[in-house]
Every structure is written in structure tokens, then in C-alpha cells.
Amino acid sequence: MQVTLAIDCMGGDFGPSVTLPAARQFLRDDPYASVLLVGRPDAIESEAKKLASEFSGRVRFVPATQVVEMHEAPATALRSKKDSSLRVAIDQVKTDQAHAAVSAGNTGALMAIARFVLKTLDGIDRPAIATILPALKGQTYVLDLGANVDCSAEHLLQFGIMGSMLVSALEHKERPTVGLLNIGEEAIKGNEVVKQAAELLRASGLNFYGNVEGDDIFKATTDVVVCDGFVGNVALKASEGVAQFMATTLREEFTLNWYAKVIAFLALPVLKHFKQRIDHRRYNGAALLGLRGVVFKSHGSADAFAFEHALRRAAEAARNQVVERIAERMTAHRAAEGVTP
Amino acid sequence: MQVTLAIDCMGGDFGPSVTLPAARQFLRDDPYASVLLVGRPDAIESEAKKLASEFSGRVRFVPATQVVEMHEAPATALRSKKDSSLRVAIDQVKTDQAHAAVSAGNTGALMAIARFVLKTLDGIDRPAIATILPALKGQTYVLDLGANVDCSAEHLLQFGIMGSMLVSALEHKERPTVGLLNIGEEAIKGNEVVKQAAELLRASGLNFYGNVEGDDIFKATTDVVVCDGFVGNVALKASEGVAQFMATTLREEFTLNWYAKVIAFLALPVLKHFKQRIDHRRYNGAALLGLRGVVFKSHGSADAFAFEHALRRAAEAARNQVVERIAERMTAHRAAEGVTP
Numbered sequence: 001m002q003v004t005l006a007i008d009c010m011g012g013d014f015g016p017s018v019t020l021p022a023a024r025q026f027l028r029d030d031p032y033a034s035v036l037l038v039g040r041p042d043a044i045e046s047e048a049k050k051l052a053s054e055f056s057g058r059v060r061f062v063p064a065t066q067v068v069e070m071h072e073a074p075a076t077a078l079r080s081k082k083d084s085s086l087r088v089a090i091d092q093v094k095t096d097q098a099h100a101a102v103s104a105g106n107t108g109a110l111m112a113i114a115r116f117v118l119k120t121l122d123g124i125d126r127p128a129i130a131t132i133l134p135a136l137k138g139q140t141y142v143l144d145l146g147a148n149v150d151c152s153a154e155h156l157l158q159f160g161i162m163g164s165m166l167v168s169a170l171e172h173k174e175r176p177t178v179g180l181l182n183i184g185e186e187a188i189k190g191n192e193v194v195k196q197a198a199e200l201l202r203a204s205g206l207n208f209y210g211n212v213e214g215d216d217i218f219k220a221t222t223d224v225v226v227c228d229g230f231v232g233n234v235a236l237k238a239s240e241g242v243a244q245f246m247a248t249t250l251r252e253e254f255t256l257n258w259y260a261k262v263i264a265f266l267a268l269p270v271l272k273h274f275k276q277r278i279d280h281r282r283y284n285g286a287a288l289l290g291l292r293g294v295v296f297k298s299h300g301s302a303d304a305f306a307f308e309h310a311l312r313r314a315a316e317a318a319r320n321q322v323v324e325r326i327a328e329r330m331t332a333h334r335a336a337e338g339v340t341p
Numbered sequence: 342m343q344v345t346l347a348i349d350c351m352g353g354d355f356g357p358s359v360t361l362p363a364a365r366q367f368l369r370d371d372p373y374a375s376v377l378l379v380g381r382p383d384a385i386e387s388e389a390k391k392l393a394s395e396f397s398g399r400v401r402f403v404p405a406t407q408v409v410e411m412h413e414a415p416a417t418a419l420r421s422k423k424d425s426s427l428r429v430a431i432d433q434v435k436t437d438q439a440h441a442a443v444s445a446g447n448t449g450a451l452m453a454i455a456r457f458v459l460k461t462l463d464g465i466d467r468p469a470i471a472t473i474l475p476a477l478k479g480q481t482y483v484l485d486l487g488a489n490v491d492c493s494a495e496h497l498l499q500f501g502i503m504g505s506m507l508v509s510a511l512e513h514k515e516r517p518t519v520g521l522l523n524i525g526e527e528a529i530k531g532n533e534v535v536k537q538a539a540e541l542l543r544a545s546g547l548n549f550y551g552n553v554e555g556d557d558i559f560k561a562t563t564d565v566v567v568c569d570g571f572v573g574n575v576a577l578k579a580s581e582g583v584a585q586f587m588a589t590t591l592r593e594e595f596t597l598n599w600y601a602k603v604i605a606f607l608a609l610p611v612l613k614h615f616k617q618r619i620d621h622r623r624y625n626g627a628a629l630l631g632l633r634g635v636v637f638k639s640h641g642s643a644d645a646f647a648f649e650h651a652l653r654r655a656a657e658a659a660r661n662q663v664v665e666r667i668a669e670r671m672t673a674h675r676a677a678e679g680v681t682p
Contacts, residue, residue, distance in 0.1 A: 136586055146524050149532040183487050183574035191490040191571055214578025218586040230532055231575050233524035234568070237555025238576040242583045245477055245559040246619060250591075253615040260611045267604045274594040278587060 002032050003099050003315045006092035009039035009048075010067045010085040012104025012300050012307070016044045019104065020051070022307035026315075027055045029308075033315055034058040036098050038089045040065060064088040068109045070300060077109035078116055086110060090117045093293040099318035100294035102285075102310055104302050110295065111147050111288060118293040121323070123330040123339070126151075127290035128159050128229070129297065130166055132283045133239065135220035141167050141176075142217060142225045145286065146233035153196035156180065156226050160201050160208070161329050162289040163224035169320035170313065171223070179212030179222035181231060197226075204333065243278065285310030287317060289326065294318045343373050344440050344656045347433035350380035350389075351408045351426040353445025353641045353648070357385045360445065361392070363648035367656075368396045370649075374656055375399040377439050379430045381406060405429040409450045411641060418450035419457055427451060431458045434634040440659035441635035443626075443651055445643050451636065452488050452629060459634040462664070464671040464680070467492075468631035469500050469570070470638065471507055473624045474580070476561035482508050482517075483558060483566045486627065487574035494537035497521065497567050501542050501549070502670050503630040504565035510661035511654065512564070520553030520563035522572060538567070545674065584619065626651030628658060630667065635659045 005026075009019040016039060023035050034057075037048040041063050048061035066084040068077045081087060086105045092098035094117050103110050107129070115127055130143035143159050144151070151159075160178045167176035180201060182194050194211075201208040209222045214235055217225055227235070254264035254271070264271070284306040288295040294317050298310035346367075350360040357380060364376050375398075378389040382404050389402035407425040409418045422428060427446045433439035435458050444451050448470070456468055471484035484500050485492070492500075501519045508517035521542060523535050535552075542549040550563045555576055558566055568576070595605035595612070605612070625647035629636040635658050639651035 134586070136589055149524070181575060183490070183571055184578070194571075214575040214580070215582030215585065217579055218582035227575070230524055230535075231572055234522060234555040234572050235575050235579040237525070238558055238580050239555070239583045241556030241559035242580045243587060244556065245475070246584060246587050248477055249618050250615055253611050253618070256611070256614075263604070263608045263611055267608055270594050270597070270601045270604055273597075274591055277590050277594070 001319045002034070003318050004034040004036065004097070005311060005314055006036040006038055006062070006089040006098035006101040007311070008085045008089040008101065008103035008105055009037050009044045010064070010105070012298060012302060013070070014303070016047065018302060018304050018307050020044065020047050021304040022311060024051055024054070025304065025308050026311040027051070027058055030312070030315060034060075036060050036062045036089070036092050038062045038064050038085045038092070040067065040085070062088060062092065068106050070106050072106055072109060074106070074108035074112035077106065078112045087113050087117065090114050090293070090295065093295070094118055100296060100314040102296045102298060102314045104298035104300050104307060104310070107146070107297055110297055114288055114291055114293070114295045118291040118295070120290050121292055121327050121330055123334045124158055124162075124290035126155055126158075127288055128162060129286050130163055130289055131236070131286040133217055133236070134278065134280070134283055135218050138220035139283070140217045140220050140225055141223060142227070142232055142236070143289065144227065144229035144232050145236055146229045148229040151193065151228040153193050153200050156193070156197035156228070157200040157204060158290070159226045160204065160206050160224065161333060162326050163226060164206055165325035165329055166287055166289060166317065166322055167223045169317050169322040169325055173223060175207040176223035177207045177209045178224045178226060179209045179216060181225050181227035181235075182211035182213065184213045201226075243280070281306035282309055285313035287313075287322070289322075292323065294323060342660045343375070344659050345375040345377065345438070346652060346655055347377040347379055347403070347430040347439035347442040348652070349426045349430040349442065349444035349446055350378050350385045351405070351446070353639060353643060354411070355644070357388065359643060359645050359648050361385065361388050362645040363652060365392060365395070366645065366649050367652040368392070368399060371653070371656060377401050377403045377430070377433050379403045379405050379433070380426045381408065403429060403433065409447050411447050413447055413450060415447070415449035415453035418447065419453045428454050428458065431455050431634070431636065434636070435459055441637060441655040443637045443639060443655045445639035445641055445648060445651070448487070448638055451638055455629055455632055455634070455636045459632040459636070461631050462633055462668050462671055464675045465499055465503075465631035467496055467499075468629055469503060470627050471504055471630055472577070472627040474558055474577075475619065475621070475624055476559050479561035480624070481558045481561050481566055482564060483568070483573055483577070484630065485568065485570035485573050486577055487570045489570040491571075492534065492569040494534050494541050497534070497538035497569070498541040498545060499631070500567045501545065501547050501565065502674060503667050504567060505547055506666040506670055507628055507630060507658065507663055508564045510658050510663040510666055514564060516548040517564035518548050518550045519565045519567060520550045520557060522566050522568035522576075523552035523554065525554045534569075542567075584621070622647035623650055626654035628654075628663070630663075633664065635664060
């Protein structure tokens, strides 16, 4: 199916040096995809033209004069960067020039601008950020990852709906299981909001599994794990920290002395395959959910391989109408709640 | 320095088959330590007598007729298990028969009973659970890990005080650094409670570093990381999940085919040393802080090696007067706040 992505080519730690090669590979791998390459003319126009001739009719350069800095305050970016590559990319979705926008830029600014330009779907109080985390068998979609702190039970329910629809769109599962992140056997089980959210989720018609704990994320106990953005963000960062700690320790052990180095050389195919399996780059591409349009966020430090995965994921979400799925499910939810559209 | 530990020999998934061998090894390693072995006579008395003759004068058997089950509700255990090994072990601290109690039993029951029997220190609203997590260079003490959800800013400050004093007692650092767990560059930075806690910590006279993120735990950015028990518990469990995911994946890769198996055999010393470095058993032994007595919690699934580490840690904390340190610091804090004792 045809799909057009608007790519913020300036975003991320490496800008066009990552986004353009990723776009080229994406166009090669997906013959039905087109891209709008958004960025400063001096930075990307000539390369964009090369790509346009290589993939005739599938590439268009869209100029934007500004760039949102990685640590710029979202409010400032929203107010003063109306011609930024990030915003112009989202504008393409708003004006139906593209089916989805992808950026590796400033998360806060991306969320603020996407929300301002595209607006939220009816009934969605707060858009959320959902990412995929790897598990031994399968994977888990986790949201929210930091867009929302101090969530209410109703917000957690909405995350459950959005997460389910994202999985149905990307994984073609009709009834994804939803887990509610809680704490287990410790002194006090969960807080009030989580208890209420469990009741709402149980009554929602979603395939609600019940409470899950932090380690269930990496066991793929459920397809979706729902949590407050503060908790989700800490869990994500802590997990990244452990993974890095273990990978670095392993590397240190395999370079400790000549014996270890020889073994490392012999073990190269094994270690390489291990590295591939735990490679977080394949999971790059977080969805901004609850908006009237598809927006994906790549890790700021993504390389071309990782960024291409975000592009693929955005294309898949757009093709499988994640926005329409969420809108439909929210309409049903609100009808059940007695809200007239 | 002489120290006496009261050991709940019945607690944990494996009971006396773990706690007694651990006690023996502990007595061997620490010639100035004595133990009170608490448990059902039929389960431990004969073995306790053997230990008593092996370590003359350093071992005493203390009978308890009941056992708190691992999944028993804390309130039930508190009410109906007054002669449980868990409670009798804590009673030994209360009556000054022991300097510290150690149990691998039900966390919730341990906290409820310890709090009921020992009471909290002046000014401490809620006792907290602190554990040690490994980092590439050093380690990090994290609290709270699940005893308290929905914490106020003042609670987080108290955790900062308790954590600092624990590190000063166990690591002999006079001014441990304290980090406040927060979320970083995402859409909204932190929640209201965390913002207020940062102000309190800044004004506290503790060596406050500022905000840290989830990955800082495994970088040992600060000696202590303070957070709400819900967040801490999720971060801990998620971290365990990642570690298990990576370890299992690595094991799978090294058994995938004959080449991998041969390499695994050759790599044995390297992999073994790696395993030792990431061995969570060495970090076993979480402190229940804020009580008028030293209580340590071992992982329920601990083996003798892990349980002995909890014993060692409890002995070290008692010898270095962690309770007195916290009490003193709280008195100073309250005096500064204008509270007369």
C-alpha cells in the first residue's frame, strides 16, 4: 500500500548524516513508500535532489528554515520555531501531504508541536509515548514513557486503549493483552490510582490481563504494559542502564588478558549474534499516540540503521490506520460511558 | 567488634536448608559474631545444637512455634503469628538480645511486624526499604523499594537522610552523595512531589547531587538514589528483568550449535568471571530503615551464598550504628525545622 512519510531530516544528534542515508535505505526496502525530506536547504537540498532522481517520483524536498535544538524548551520551540523542520514535517501530516511524520528531535518539542498542530482525538485527554521493548520471546509495547506524569486512572485506561490499537496495527493482533504495571508482593500493593485503573480496564472490553510487574516487560507477559509516564520513563532508563552495564562488563571481560582476547576472537560469531538479538536499534521508533495523525519519535542518538526502523514502523502504523483504530475504539468507549459525540 | 544477629531460620523459599549453612559460613568468616537461630524445634533444633558445639558460646537456639507464609497478608501475620520465627527474631532486637534481625521471609509481614515491635524513630513517618544495586564502578543504594507508595516530598527527604546514614555506616563515607530519581529530557520534567523534594533535599545539609535518571543507578552517579516506593520497585524489577533477559540470551547463544558450545567451553573462565561480576547474590540484603533497631531482608529465593551476604551486611550495619546515625541526623533535621524533641 502507498504511504508517504514526512521526515524531519534535521532532528537528532546527527541530523542529515543519519536521516538521509536512512531514508535512502527505507526507499530501497519499501517500494511503495514515498518521503518528504524536510530541512534547511543548505543542509539537505542537494542530497534530497540526488535521492529524488534515484527514486523518481518518490522523494520531494520540503524546505524549512529553522531547527529545533535538542535541549530547547518545548514552549519556546512551539512559539518561535514555526518554520522548523520538526514543525513543517508535522504540518505535512496536518495538510494531508503525508501519512506520518518522523523525527529524532527534541521529544518535548515534538510532543508539544504535534499536539498543537494535529490536536488530540475526541476523548483523549493526553497523548502518550509508546515504545517497544524486547523480551526473550516476543516484545512488549510500553506506555506512557514520559509525556504524562501524575496520571489519573482514566488516563491509564486511555493508554490501554491506545496501546492495544497500536499493537493491533503493527502486529496484526486483534485482541492484544494489556497489563497494568504495579508492584507485587511488597509491603503495600499498588497505589490508589492503579487500583482504580485496574477496575476501569477490567470493565473496558479490552483484553485486560491484570497487574504485571517490572520484570514482566522483558518476559512479554502481555502485549501492552500501561503505566504513568514517570514510572515508565524510570523503568525504561533503568533498563537501558542495566543493559549497558552488562554489555560493558562483558566487553571488559573479553579484553582482560590475552586468553580472553583470543577467545573473544573465536567467539566473534556467537557474540555478534548475541549483540544482534539484544540490539535496541531494531526497537527504535516510539509512537506518539492519541493525536489526529501518525507521529513517530526516533531516539536522538539513532544511527541510520535505527532511524530506518523508526521509518518502517511509522509506515506500518499509517498503513494499518492506527489513528482511525484509536478514534473508533474511543468512540465506542465514550458511547459506553454515555458521552454523546 | 562483637555483634549478635537474630536469624529467622524458617523464612524464605528454602528455609533452614539455606539459612543454617549460611549461618555456619558467616560464623566461620566473622569470628566476632554470634547468632540466635530462631525457628521451629523440629526443623532446626538438632542442627542448631551441632552449630552450637562447633562454635562454642556463639550460637543459641531460640524456639518459635509458628512460621509466616510467604504470601500471607501482613495484617494476618501481625495479628495471628505472635510466635512466628520472623517475629521472635525481631523480638530479640527489641529485648536487646540481638543487635540485628535478618529474615528472608515475607517482606510485607517483616515490615509490618518490625514496625509494630520496634517502632519508628522520632520524626520518621514511614520506614523504607533500601537495597544495593551494582554499577560499573561502585554501587548505588536505592530507596524506597516498595514499602511506601504515594510518598510526599518530606518522605523523600527522610529517605535521603536514611540512605545517607546507611551508606556512611556500610561504606564508611562521611558525606555520601544523594540523587533524586526523576525523568529527564522528556515532555514534562518530573512531578510536583519530586520538585518539592528537590528543594527540601537542597536545603537539608545532605550532600545533594540533584536529579538523576534511571540509568544513573547503574552508573553509580550518586551513592544514594531516592524515590517513591512504587517507582523504585518497578525500576528494580524491570532491571532484574533485563538482566535475566540478557543472561538467558547469552546462554542460548553459547549453546546454539556445536561451534558455540566449544567456544563456550573455552570461554568458561571468561564467562565465569563475568557471571561473578554481575552476580546479584553479592548485593543481597536490603535494609529496613527508620526503625528503632536493625532489620535486614534477604531475597526470598536467596541461596546460602546470598543469605550470608545479607547476614554480613546486617552485622556491618549494626556494628556501625546505622540506627543511632539516623536518629542523630533526624534530631538535627527536626531541630533545624523547629521541632522540639
